[in-house]
Each structure stands twice: as structure tokens, then as C-alpha cells.
Amino acid sequence: MVNIYIQDSDAAHLALLVKLCQRCLCQQGHHGRVIETGASLEHILEKSVGTKKESLFIVEYQPTEEFCRLAVKIRRENPSCYILLTVHQPEEVFSPFPIGIRFSRMLRRPVTHQQMESLLDAMETDYFEMRMQSHDRFQFRAQNCDHYLYYPDILYFEAQDKKVTVRTLQQSFEFYDSLAHIERHAPRFFFRTHRSYLVNTKKILQVDYTTKTILMAGGSRVLLARERSRQLRDYLSQ
Helix, strand or coil, X not given: CEEEEEECCCHHHHHHHHHHHHHHHHHHCCCEEEEEEECCHHHHHHHHXXXXXXXXXXXXXXXXXXXXXXXXXXXXXXXXXXXXXXECCHHHHHCCCCCCCCCCEEEECCCCHHHHHHHXXXXXXXXXXXXXXXXXEEEEEECCEEEEEEHHHEEEEEEECCEEEEEECCCEEEEECCHHHHHHHCCCCEEEEECXXXXXXXXXXXXXXXXXXXXXXXXCEEECCHHHHHHHHHHHHC
């Protein structure tokens, strides 16, 4: 399921983009939904922070430093997102200065049904290829080396101070990062059981809702926050 965010300062064109998106999603059977729309790119960015889903941003190009700053931030927060720029003239993107983001496509305004249909087809193909190429690996840097672990092999991530420890049955590594950042890009079978733990639910052997502890494969135990108990129970019962 792709989350779609649409920004346009022209209310009529914004309504057109939403209508075209919804029509193409319905007619072509694409797996996506329009999450947020508006005239402010900063507002769209705020609404997208923290999402773990694949995302499409349809944004109106503006030749300003503020636009570039926010566009770069979108890419930083959503590294694998699909960014579409709507433009009046393609050449305007490269003047008066180069745009500071990696955008996926440009569409001339006003956008047509055929353009939107082609965009969604291309996006779905690109995301499929990215999923195939990623092999569900978690990449991090520790002790001046790049490491790669398959997500299904990871038991959990544990945060302490400014460091994170990733544990598997055979080994553990410590590196600098935040659980919030890791959680945004982890597969959906990872669950934040506690402010200090992000857990692979497929490795859970037992949950003790009285002591608020979770027994993991291999015998290790992690904490369960009281406020996350109901959510975890519901998640595991699905």
C-alpha cells in the first residue's frame, strides 16, 4: 500500500490531482491511497514524518530556497519515496539554480489522466524492483565497517543513551542511531514494545502481560510498556 501526499498552491489543480489519483487507483487496481493534501509543503512533510509505508509525493515545483530545503527534508525522512514534480515548463526546474533533490519524474501542468495513469504504473514497477533488490536487509556501520543483516534474522533492537544494539541469535552489534529512525524503515513485523525496544514479532515465544516481559527465541527477554500491551495483543492476534 502506497501512501500518497499531494501539495499544490492552486486549489483547482490540487482538486484535479486528487480526482485523477483516486480515479486511477480505482480503475487500475493500484494499491495506494491519498493520505494528505494541501497548499503547504511543510504541512505535507509534517504529516508524512514517521510513516513506514512506501510513499508518493506529488508536489508543485517552486524556484525558491525554501522549496529545496523542504524537498531535501522529504527525501531525508523518506529515502525510498517517489517524488513527482508538477511544472509549467520543464526547463524552469534548472533555473535559476539546480534543484537539491533526487526527483523521480516531472509532469507538465495541468496533469492529465493519461499522465497520472503512466505515473502510477511506473511507480508500482519501481517499488516492486526496489523490494526485490533490497532482500530485506538492514544496513548499518559499526567499528568502521559496513554490516548487513537480514531483517528476519534479527531478534530485536535495543536503545541505550545514543546507541542502538541489534541482536540476532548468534551475535550483537552496537552502533549510533535512533530506534525512531530504524522503526520507520523496518518491515511491518517489527513492533515497538517499549521506548527502548523494537522487536521482531516473528521471534516472540511468549508474552507475560503481568510482568510486562517478552520471551524471545534464544531465551533473551525484552520489556513491554504498559501502554503498548493492548496494541501488541491485538497485533499478535491478527
